[in-house]
Amino acid sequence: MFHQSVFCIATSRVQAEEIVECLKLSHFSKNDISTLFPDRESSHDFAHEISNKAPEGAIAGVGTGGVIGGALGWIAGIGALAIPGVGPFIAAGPIVAALSGAAIGAAVGGITGTLIGQGIPEIVAKRYEGKIQEGNILISVHAEEDADIHRARNIFTKAGAEDICVASESSTPKSGR
Numbered sequence: 001m002f003h004q005s006v007f008c009i010a011t012s013r014v015q016a017e018e019i020v021e022c023l024k025l026s027h028f029s030k031n032d033i034s035t036l037f038p039d040r041e042s043s044h045d046f047a048h049e050i051s052n053k054a055p056e057g058a059i060a061g062v063g064t065g066g067v068i069g070g071a072l073g074w075i076a077g078i079g080a081l082a083i084p085g086v087g088p089f090i091a092a093g094p095i096v097a098a099l100s101g102a103a104i105g106a107a108v109g110g111i112t113g114t115l116i117g118q119g120i121p122e123i124v125a126k127r128y129e130g131k132i133q134e135g136n137i138l139i140s141v142h143a144e145e146d147a148d149i150h151r152a153r154n155i156f157t158k159a160g161a162e163d164i165c166v167a168s169e170s171s172t173p174k175s176g177r
Contacts, residue, residue: 003142
């Protein structure tokens, strides 16, 4: 079975919350949904206990209270990341592990390299990184079945998400919208 993910860009926090809530209501697992967005808040604004997960300081664990609440707070594994040469980000879901590995490994390629590693074409990955750095939110969902891919794409489309892309580690990704 292919490991596939459906990616999109949400242009606001409200839109991202709507998308994640719809994914949740459509029975996608919180362990299969990822988000990534710039950390525009200072760390003292988080009502969380922060504990270091990487001795190198590339990632700090964050709880789900405070600023990261609602549907985004429901996603597993929320973390604050400092990607060298790119900046501070908030990430949740499986993308946390991929990004923290890249950050610890000197962040060659930063976000773009991580996305390419997940099957996204380089040109799309670079566009995603630029949009994230502008303040947009990357959302992805892991999908095992074609029906799950279709359901996720429909949710993203109905919510008005941009740059919807289906990527597979085993095949050439299909880009849309």
